[in-house]
Amino acid sequence: MSNIEIKNLTFGYANQGTLLFDHANLNIDETWKLGLIGRNGRGKTTLLKLLQNQLDYHGEITHRLSFNYFPQYISDDQQLAIYALQEVADVEQWQIERELNLLAVDPDILWRSFASLSGGEQTKILLALLFVDDTHFPLIDEPTNHLDINGRQQVASYLQKKRQGFIVVSHDRHFIDQISDHVMSIEKQTILLYQGNFSTYKNEKQLSDNFEREQNEKLKKDIHRLKQSASEKLKWSLSREGDKYGDPHKKGSGAIGDTGAIGARAARVMKRSKSLEHRMTNDIESKEQLLKNIEYIDPLSMNFQPTHRQTLLTVKDLQLSYDQRPLFNPVTFELKQKQRLALMGPNGAGKSSIIQFILAQFAGDMTGLIDHPQNLAISYVRQNYEDNRGTIDEFTAAHHLDREEFLNNLHKLGMERSVFNNKIETMSMGQRKKIELAKSLSQPAELYIWDEPLNYLDIFNQEQLEKLILSVTPTMLIVEHDQSFIEKVATQTVTLRKPVDETHIQV
Incomplete structure (x- = not known):
């Protein structure tokens, strides 16, 4: 048994202002059937490339695995599909046909040009090529794209039966639910790892988001109270400072004889006001740490032009x-x-x-x-x-x-x-x-x-x-x-x- 160990992984593309991974630490067991999820652009495919040592990074990634990546690159899509596959890997026709039968695909499609196949047919024969190889660790990027409902179920059933581990990137919730025993989610500020399937992740994430929202509401009320208190104390302190120069004939008015006491008291209040302000600043910084992984979704617009044509x-x-x-x-x-x-x-x-x-x-x-x-x-x-x-x-x-x-x-x-x-x-x-x-x-x-x-x-x-x-x-x-x-x-x-x-x- 081998692990994929990631220590202090830091990576960002040179033309982007932010890092995709900032001192990330992970430990992935090779026996896991791991579903990798996250919003577009968060670095799911990039992580698969980093595992394959295709990009320069800071930190450490250690393992003893050889990887097999899907989808494989087809250099000439005009040739017959069987020849296109054999250019990618050293496989026999009977091996591909065996996997296609398991995926409920007519092997006759191998004798059509790769370019003439539908998106779903292309996906299935590339999956067949992946599944022929049982000696490498599969990194499977979006296998459900272009697949019909039956095709997705066939791929899910196939992966359920596999004894070896794999990493699958997918946005199909039902598919991830079926095939995974662990889920890794790349969030806005961190990477979260869950034991279980997508339903487990969803429930745990909902609890975490609800807790953050509750803490945020509590903190907002505390900050409002602190702001009000600090403002009142600051106003009093400034007004007392002004009294030092008021009418000297009025008792307690802040005449010259009282200026020392008033000044000392005002200074104490000013100090407490500054202390409140400092505490409030710290609480605001704490607030900024909350809601860091909650997604905000804005409504889209569409330039639909209704017509008189029925x-x-x-x-x-x-x-x-x-x-x-x-x-x-x-x-x-x-x-x-x-x-x-x-x-x-x-x-x-x-x-x-x-x-x-x-x-x-x-x-x-x-x-x-x-x-x-x-x-x-x-x-x-x-x-x-x-x-x-x-x-x-x-x-x-x-x-x-x-x-x-x-x-x-x-x-x-x-x-x-x-x-x-x-x-x-x-x-x-x-x-x-x-x-x-x-x-x-x-x-x-x-x-x-x-x-x-x-x-x-x-x-x-x-x-x-x-x-x-x-x-x-x-x-x-x-x-x-x-x-x-x-x-x-x-x-x-x-x-x-x-x-x-x-x-x-x-x-």
């Missing part, structure tokens, strides 16, 4: 195909003003392909009909947005965005202002997702098309989006695998079914 999208008997292989059975639906339609279905069923067809970006074949008004203002959140590059000022100018609204939404999504000067391509995946989302929120649109908007977003962001959508009630077409999110925001659902499934399309 029907924004009509789909009739639509079927899309690649190489004469239909992706789904024919489907029919309508999207009307202020409705929010969720496209449902397993990975590879063609949900993103329908979006691509609407946007005139689909490269396959089509039968049926898709119709929408001309010059319809559409704002699109993409699954893949790695082409977002440059500074934020360059980005806002290139996309003709209102800079103030864009930056406000970015900040409300939890993006630290210190990150605003960074190049987008150097940001974390969560931060880059926020760039893509804030762009969509800032664009004037009649229809919002969001393809898996929750990928890489933390639970606070997910709740923000739910509240925003329910408040604004925009017209939307959404692809998302988070069942709770869909249940809250969608007004209707359309389920795509692959042609091998002979059941009827559910609308």
